[in-house]
Amino acid sequence: MSLPLEGLSAVVTGAGRGLGRAEALELARLGASVVVNDYGRPGRDGSGEASAAPAEEVAAEIRAAGGRSVAHTGDVADFEQARELVESAVAEFGKLDVLVNNAGILRDRMVFSMSEDEWDSVIRVHLKGHFNTTHFAAAHWRARSKAADRPVYGRIVNTSSEAFLAGSAGQPNYAAAKGGIVGLTTSTALALAKYGVTANVICPRARTRMTQDVFAGFAQPDGGLDPLAPEHVAPLVGYLASPAAAQVNGQLLVVHGGLVAIVDRPRVRVRFDTGQDAFTYGELDALLTPHYAQRPAGETFAAAEVLGLRHERDSADRAPASADR
Template structure:
């Protein structure tokens, strides 16, 4: 019996540690050949000297288990480095099938104290980094489609041709899994840069899903909860398991969903946002209208708005923001 990802190749960014490492190992376990990307800087704020050691260690771990993997030392937020990353996958494995974007940094600060560089650096690594790799992967898949290469593995992706490009083309195979965060859904007071970047990643993903569907490519985004060096402060107050119990915040809880979304079995899952942790996966709906008010005449008066909109919020908890403080409950220890 073949493995779900046998014959497919993958890139996982930020795969030297934490979530990225767990995802790279899972894709390899499912049969994919993996390019393990990591810039290897020791600080979670992106500080320190770049090192190939983290990516090389994960690639070696995959090979020791019988899989195929090569390391890539590179900053995905650098346009040329992202191009080199995709080219490495294609030159090593003949093509790219799966892209998992996970690389990121943290530079937390309240909005009134945040510097321009703290804003720019986080937006650059998270949002531009996701764009760069997605762009070059999309170019690769579109060129394969236009050349007439079709795998026949796509399902429900729309017409199998591009205007002016001939008849009878089947879809290529492409999967993108991007990494957002509940910080964008529920707010995070000390992370305006991170929350903004993660919200942008959702918009990037849904736009990409619409643009690439006709080629046979899907794009989905996850909001994972995991205990890593990136979240050591966030989850410091959450109890760790004792007596051999599995940590519900272990990165290994997130990796299986990534493996599934990367597989042919998930062909009909496209443009979706999922929260995942501790043996739970939840599909998040797009925003829905909570209340609607109509003006008595053509234009609202101040008094009408105070009566309608103001009245609506007058009956809600004081200080309630756009989203609940926690989208899905998680008990503190």
């Protein structure tokens, strides 16, 4: 019996640790050949000397289990290094079929305290990093599709966060980047569908070095799998990368601890139309002020309840913001 991803090749970024590692191992277990990418800096803020060790160790683990894997230690936020990453999959395995974007860093600060570098660095790694690899993977699939005069097989799984859904007051850079990734994903899904490519985005919640502060108060169980283990997230990535998910495109899914929640697109809650040629201040005051007076004080567009600290399998919208890796 063949494996779901047998004959396919994948790139997983930020795969030297945490979620990326679990995802790379899962794709390999399902039969994919995997390029394990990780820049290897030890600090979760992207600081420290780059090291090949994290990526090499995961690639070796895959090979030891009988799979095919190579390591790549480039910086996905660098345009040319992202090109080299995609080209390495093609050179090693003949083609690229699956791209999982996971690499990221944290530099948390309130918006009034955040420096320009703290903003730029997080946007660069998360949002530009996702764009860079997507750009070169998309170009690869488009060229293959045109050469064959038919759709090809392509899967993109991007990583957003509940921090985007909830606003995450102490992470304006991270929340903005993760919101941008959702926009990038839905745009990509529309643009590449005709070539046979799907693009989806997940909001994972897991206990990793990136979330050690968020989940510090949640003890790991004495026995059994930790409800916050990255291994709860990896199977969904494997599914989205598979032929079974051919009809899943442009979707946002929250995943953690035995739960997968499909998030619907925003909907118009109420609509007001002017009774004149154009709205006036007075008309808007008469319409909007009573409307907002009837709603809970402090209610915002952000789904603030996501930041609650309860972990119930039947409640996808009550837990703290998560980070990738």
